Amino acid sequence: MAALAALCAALVLAPLFLILVFLTRAGLGAVNLEFFTSLPGPAGERGGGMANAIAGTVYLLSLAAVLGVPLGVLGGVFLAEYPHIRLTHLARFAADVLNGTPSIIMGLFAYILLVLPLGHFSALAGGVALGVMLIPIVLRTTEEVVRLVPSSVREASLALGIPQWRTTLQVVLPTAAAGIITGIMVGLARIAGETAPLLFTAFGNRFWNWDPLKPMAALPIQIFAYAISPFDDWHRQAWAGALVLVTMVLLVNVAARTAAGRQLRLR
Amino acid sequence: MASVVAAPASGPVAAHRGDRLFGVVLAAAALAVPLLLGGLLLALLAGAWPAVQRFGLTFFAGSTWDPVTHEFGALPFIYGTLVSSTLGLSMAVPLGLGVAIFLSELAPGWLRVPVGFLVELLAAVPSVVFGLWGIFILVPWVRSVLTPLVKGALGFLPLFDGPPLGIGMLAAGLILAIMVVPFIVAVGTSVMRAVPTTQREAALALGATRWETTRRAVLPYARSGIMGAVFLALARALGETMAVTMVIGNVPQIKASLLAPAYTIPAVIANEFTEATSDLYVAALIYTAVALFIVTVVVNAAARLLVGRAARDAVLGE
Amino acid sequence: MVMRWISGETTRRWARALMVAVAVAGTVLPALPAGAQPITLNGAGATFPFPLYSKWSQLYAAERGVQINYQSIGSGGGIRQFIAKTVDFGASDGPMTDEQIAQAGGRVLHIPMVAGAVVPVYNIPGVGQGLNFTPEVLADIFLGKITRWNDPRLARANPGVKLPAAEVVVVHRSDGSGTTAIWVNYLSKVSPEWKARVGEGTSVNWPTGLGGKGNEGVAGLVRQTPYTLGYVELAYALTNRMTFGNVRNRAGRFIRPSLSTTTKAMEGALPLIPADYRVFFTHPAGRDAYPIAGFTWILIYGEQPDPVRGKALVEFLWWATHEGQKYAPTLLYAPLPKSLVARIEGTLKSVTAGGKSLL
Numbered sequence: 001m002a003a004l005a006a007l008c009a010a011l012v013l014a015p016l017f018l019i020l021v022f023l024t025r026a027g028l029g030a031v032n033l034e035f036f037t038s039l040p041g042p043a044g045e046r047g048g049g050m051a052n053a054i055a056g057t058v059y060l061l062s063l064a065a066v067l068g069v070p071l072g073v074l075g076g077v078f079l080a081e082y083p084h085i086r087l088t089h090l091a092r093f094a095a096d097v098l099n100g101t102p103s104i105i106m107g108l109f110a111y112i113l114l115v116l117p118l119g120h121f122s123a124l125a126g127g128v129a130l131g132v133m134l135i136p137i138v139l140r141t142t143e144e145v146v147r148l149v150p151s152s153v154r155e156a157s158l159a160l161g162i163p164q165w166r167t168t169l170q171v172v173l174p175t176a177a178a179g180i181i182t183g184i185m186v187g188l189a190r191i192a193g194e195t196a197p198l199l200f201t202a203f204g205n206r207f208w209n210w211d212p213l214k215p216m217a218a219l220p221i222q223i224f225a226y227a228i229s230p231f232d233d234w235h236r237q238a239w240a241g242a243l244v245l246v247t248m249v250l251l252v253n254v255a256a257r258t259a260a261g262r263q264l265r266l267r
Numbered sequence: 268m269a270s271v272v273a274a275p276a277s278g279p280v281a282a283h284r285g286d287r288l289f290g291v292v293l294a295a296a297a298l299a300v301p302l303l304l305g306g307l308l309l310a311l312l313a314g315a316w317p318a319v320q321r322f323g324l325t326f327f328a329g330s331t332w333d334p335v336t337h338e339f340g341a342l343p344f345i346y347g348t349l350v351s352s353t354l355g356l357s358m359a360v361p362l363g364l365g366v367a368i369f370l371s372e373l374a375p376g377w378l379r380v381p382v383g384f385l386v387e388l389l390a391a392v393p394s395v396v397f398g399l400w401g402i403f404i405l406v407p408w409v410r411s412v413l414t415p416l417v418k419g420a421l422g423f424l425p426l427f428d429g430p431p432l433g434i435g436m437l438a439a440g441l442i443l444a445i446m447v448v449p450f451i452v453a454v455g456t457s458v459m460r461a462v463p464t465t466q467r468e469a470a471l472a473l474g475a476t477r478w479e480t481t482r483r484a485v486l487p488y489a490r491s492g493i494m495g496a497v498f499l500a501l502a503r504a505l506g507e508t509m510a511v512t513m514v515i516g517n518v519p520q521i522k523a524s525l526l527a528p529a530y531t532i533p534a535v536i537a538n539e540f541t542e543a544t545s546d547l548y549v550a551a552l553i554y555t556a557v558a559l560f561i562v563t564v565v566v567n568a569a570a571r572l573l574v575g576r577a578a579r580d581a582v583l584g585e
Numbered sequence: 586m587v588m589r590w591i592s593g594e595t596t597r598r599w600a601r602a603l604m605v606a607v608a609v610a611g612t613v614l615p616a617l618p619a620g621a622q623p624i625t626l627n628g629a630g631a632t633f634p635f636p637l638y639s640k641w642s643q644l645y646a647a648e649r650g651v652q653i654n655y656q657s658i659g660s661g662g663g664i665r666q667f668i669a670k671t672v673d674f675g676a677s678d679g680p681m682t683d684e685q686i687a688q689a690g691g692r693v694l695h696i697p698m699v700a701g702a703v704v705p706v707y708n709i710p711g712v713g714q715g716l717n718f719t720p721e722v723l724a725d726i727f728l729g730k731i732t733r734w735n736d737p738r739l740a741r742a743n744p745g746v747k748l749p750a751a752e753v754v755v756v757h758r759s760d761g762s763g764t765t766a767i768w769v770n771y772l773s774k775v776s777p778e779w780k781a782r783v784g785e786g787t788s789v790n791w792p793t794g795l796g797g798k799g800n801e802g803v804a805g806l807v808r809q810t811p812y813t814l815g816y817v818e819l820a821y822a823l824t825n826r827m828t829f830g831n832v833r834n835r836a837g838r839f840i841r842p843s844l845s846t847t848t849k850a851m852e853g854a855l856p857l858i859p860a861d862y863r864v865f866f867t868h869p870a871g872r873d874a875y876p877i878a879g880f881t882w883i884l885i886y887g888e889q890p891d892p893v894r895g896k897a898l899v900e901f902l903w904w905a906t907h908e909g910q911k912y913a914p915t916l917l918y919a920p921l922p923k924s925l926v927a928r929i930e931g932t933l934k935s936v937t938a939g940g941k942s943l944l
Contacts, residue, residue, distance in 0.1 A: 002369070002373045002477075004365065005365050005366065005368050005369030005373050005374075006369060006373075006374075007365075008361075008362050008363075008365030008366045008369060009365075009366045009369050009370075009374075009382050009386075011362060012362055012363070012366050012386060012389070012445075012448050012449075012452065013382070013385050013386065013389070015389065015445045016385060016388060016389045016392070018400070018404065019392060019396060019397070019400050022400055022403070022404055023396065023400075040639065041643070042639060042640040042643040042644070043635075043636030043637065043639055043640045043916055070296070071296050071299055071300075072296075073296075074292060074293050074295075074296035074297075075293070075296035075297040075299065075300055077293055078293035078294055078296060078297040079297060081293070082290075082293075082294075087294060087297055087298060088297065090301050091297040091298065091300045091301055093301075093567070093568070093571060094300045094301035094303070094304040095300050096499075096567050096570075096571070097304055097563060097564050097567050098300065098303065098304055098307075100499075100502040100503060100505075100506055100563045100566075100567060101307070101506065101560065101563060102506040102507075102508055102533045102536070102556070102559065103508070104508060104533065104536055104537055104540070104556075105307070105311065105556055105560070106307075108310070108311070108314070108553070108556075109306070109307050109310050109311075112310045112313075112314070113306075113310070115671055116669060116671070119670060119671060120627070120671050120672075121627065121671060121672075132303060132307075135299075135300060135303070136300065139297075139300065163283045163285050163286055164283065164285075164286040164289070165283070165285045165286050165288070165289030165290075166285070168289065169289075186391075189391055190390075190391065192393075193392075193393025193394065193395070193396070194393075195395055195509070196508060196509070196537060199541070199658055200658070200662075203627070203629070203656055203658075204654075204656045205654050205656075206639060206642055206643075206652075206653075206654050206655070207625065207646070207652050207654060209625075214625070215627055215654060215656070220393070220395065221656075223395070224395065225632075225635065225656070225657050227399065227799075227801060228632060228657075228799040228800060228801045229635065229636055230636070230800065230818070230820040230821045230823075230824045230825065230917075231636060231824060232824065234636075242393075242395075242396050242399070245393060245396075246392060246393065246396060249391050249392075249393065250388055250391060253387070253388060253391050257384065331790065332790060333789070333790035334761075334786055334787075334788040334789065334790070335783065335784035335785065335786045335789050335790065336784070336790075402802070402805050402806075402809075403805070406809065407809050410809075410810070430752060430754070432754065432795065432810060433809070433810065434795055434806065434810075512759070512798050513798055513802065516795045516796060517759030517795070517796030517797070517798065518791070518794070518795060518796055519790075528795050528796070530796075534759075537760075537798075538759045538760040538761070538796070538798060539760060539761050539788055541658050541659035541661060541662040541760070541761070542659045542660060542661030542662065542760060542761020542762060542787045542788060543661055543665075543761060543788070544661045544664055544665065544682070544685065544787065545684075549665075
C-alpha cells in the first residue's frame, strides 16, 4: 500500500525531472554572459541575447504587482475579516472564476480596455493583463493566511484599545506578511511564463524601452518568436530563454517558500 | 454597505471612523473582483455579438468550422475540450489521490516536505514548455511505445482505432494529467489532513491497519472535499491552452477513438485568433470563449457546492 | 497544501523589505528618464519575414538611428492592427481584401518586400529527396482522394522510386497563416474541385490531415511521423534538412524549389502583377519557375498622419527595397527583380503627409 502510494509520487514527479533534463540539454549551450547583457542579434548570425526581454519581464511583473498586490491583499483581508456577508461569497466566487479563465482572454480584455482607446500597444496594457491574473491569486492567498492569524493576537491588540483598522494593519498583516509575500511571489512566478496575454498588449520590442506607454519586450514573447523561426541558433536561444525563465520561476518559488518559513511545515 | 462593514466578525463592534473608512476601502477592493469579472464578461459578449446574432444557439450544435464560407459550429471544440479534460482527470485523479494519501497518511515526515514541494514546482512550469516537451518527447513516446501497447491489449475497442500518430486525444489527456495533478495533490492532501485525528485513532483502536484506516475513516470523511478538488482540477484542464494545442492535432472532428486527433476551445482560439481577418470570424472565436467561460463558471460553482471549507481554503493560489 | 507560516522577527523584516522593493520597483521603473529617444516605428504581422525584418531592424538602427520594432504576430493580426491603426505599418503574406481596405479607410498600399516559396515536405522511410509531384496529385492528396503512397498516379511521376503501400498522413497548419494562403491559392488554381469544396484563405476547413501549430509544429510532426506529407516555407525545409519534393509547373517540368526558381516564378508573373501588387504568383508561366510562391508585403497608408514619422517610414521602405535586398538570399528569401523595384519607387514617392510628398 505504502509502496503503491510512493509509486504514484514517483510517477507524478517523473515528468518534472524529464522536462528539466530536456530543457537543460537543449538550452544550456546558449546561456552565457552575452545572453544576459545584449539585445537580440540579427538572424543568421550567432550571438545576441535577451537582456531587454529579461528586463521587460521584470518590468511587466512590477506593473502587474502595482495593480494586483494592493487590490489582492486588501480584498483578501476583507474576505478573511468579514467572512459571513454576501459580498465575500461573491468576491470569492469571482476570484475563482477569474483564476480559471484562460489567459488569452485576459489579453483580449486588456486589448479592448487599453490598446484600442490609446491607439497603440504598451507595457501598461501588458501589466494590466498580467495584473488581472495576479489579483485572484493574491486575494485567495491573503484570505487564507490572514485567517490563520490566531484570534488571540487580534483580541490582545483590541483589548489595548487599538482600533480595528490599526490592529489589522499593524498586527494582523505583519503577522501574516510572510505568507502573503509567498503568495505574491508564487503568483508572480505563475504569470511570468504567460505568452498569450502579452501578444496583443505589451507587444514585444527589439530595443530597450522604459516608457510604460510604449511596446515592451518580454521573455515569453521572445521565446515564442524564436521557437517558430527556421534558424538553429534562434532555436537554441529560445530554449535558453525557456531555461532561464523556468529557472527564474523555480528560484522564486524556492525563495518564497524558504523565506516564508524556515519552520514552514505541512500541517 | 456601511452597516455591513461596521460590524466586523472579529473584535468588538467599533464605531470608530477609521474603522469605517478602512472597512469601505477593503470592501471596495473586494468588490473590484466581481466587477472585473463582470467587465470581462461584457467585453467578451460585445466581441462575440456578431456571431451570437448570426448563429444564436445553433452555434453549439454545428460541427462545421469553415472560415472560408463563414460557417461556424463549435460542437467539435466543445466535445474535444470535455473529452480531453475528462481523460486527463481520469488519469490524474487516481494518481493525485495516491500521492495525497502518501503525503497525508503514509510518508515519513522527512519525505513529506520535499515531495510536496516538488509536486508544487511541477505546477510552476510554464505551459508552453510543457507543450514543446510534449511535441519532442511525449508524442514520440506515445506513438512508438504506448500506442502499440494499448492496441495490443485493447485494439479491438473502437476507443483505440486508427493509425498510431502519437498526436491526438490521448497525448492531450496525458499532458493535461501531468499539468493538473499538482492541484489534486494539493487539495487532496489538505482535505485529508483536515480529517480529525480522533477519526483515525478510533479506527486504529479498533485494530484497523493503516490502509483500512485510510479507506474506512479518512477517505469517506474527506469525500466531498475530494470531489471539489476534482472539479477545480477540471476547471483548470478545460482552460489549458498552449500545451494542448501543441499535441492534440487540431482537427475539428468528433471521433470515438482516443488515438484520433481532436481540437479544443482554447486551442482554436490560440491558433486562429491572430490570423482571423473578418469580423464574423473573430466574433465566432470569441463566442467559443464565452462558451468556455460559462462552462468554467458552472464547474467552479459545482466545485463550490461540493467542496468542504478545508479544501476550499487549500486552493490558495495553488 | 495548507501551510502554516510561523513568522519570526527576521522573516517579517525580510518580508516587509520585499514588499517595499516591489512597490518601489513598480513606481520608479516607469519614471526612469527616457533620454533622447530615437524614432521607433512599430510594425506587426507575418511571421514568415520576421528573420529578415529583424536583420534589417538591426542594420538600420546602426546605420540611420531609426528603430524598427517588428513583432511577428501573424498576417491576419498584422492586417487587423493596421486597420485599428495601433501600428505604424502592418505586414502580411496574404493581400488585404477589398472589404478590409474599405474598413481601413484611406489609401492602402501593399509594398512587396521579398518573395518566398512553399514546398511539399515528406517523411517516407527509404525514400530520399526530390519526389516528383504533379499539381493534380498534390490537390488530390490534400483532398483525401489519394490515400496511399504507392498510388499509381504518384508512381507514374516517379519512375524507379519504390513507394510503400502505407497510408499518407497529411499535415497542415492549424494556425491561420500566409504559408497556408499561398498553398491553398495554388491548390485552388490547379484543382477545380479544391476551389469548389475548400476554397482559399489563411485558414480553411481541411478535408483531411493533422494540424500542427506554426511552421515549427508542421516541421516537427513531419520529421517525427513516418509517411507524412506537409508543407512549409523553403527556409524551414532547408535549415531543418527536411526531404522535400519537386513540383511540376505550367511548362510541364518538375522544378526543384530554390531561391532562383522562386525568382523565376516572380519574373514569370511580372506582366500580370497589378498596380496594387495584390497577387500570388502561384502557377505562373516560365520554363524554370517554381509554381508555389508569393510576396510578403508591408502595409502602409498612402496618406501619413505624421510627417516626421511618415518620412522615416518611407525612407526605411526605400532602403529595404534597395540596399536591404542584398541580405535576403543569405536568409533564404528571394529578392525582388530590378524592374519591380523601379515600379515600387514610384509607389513610395506617391506617399504623402499633409498633401506633401515625403520623398
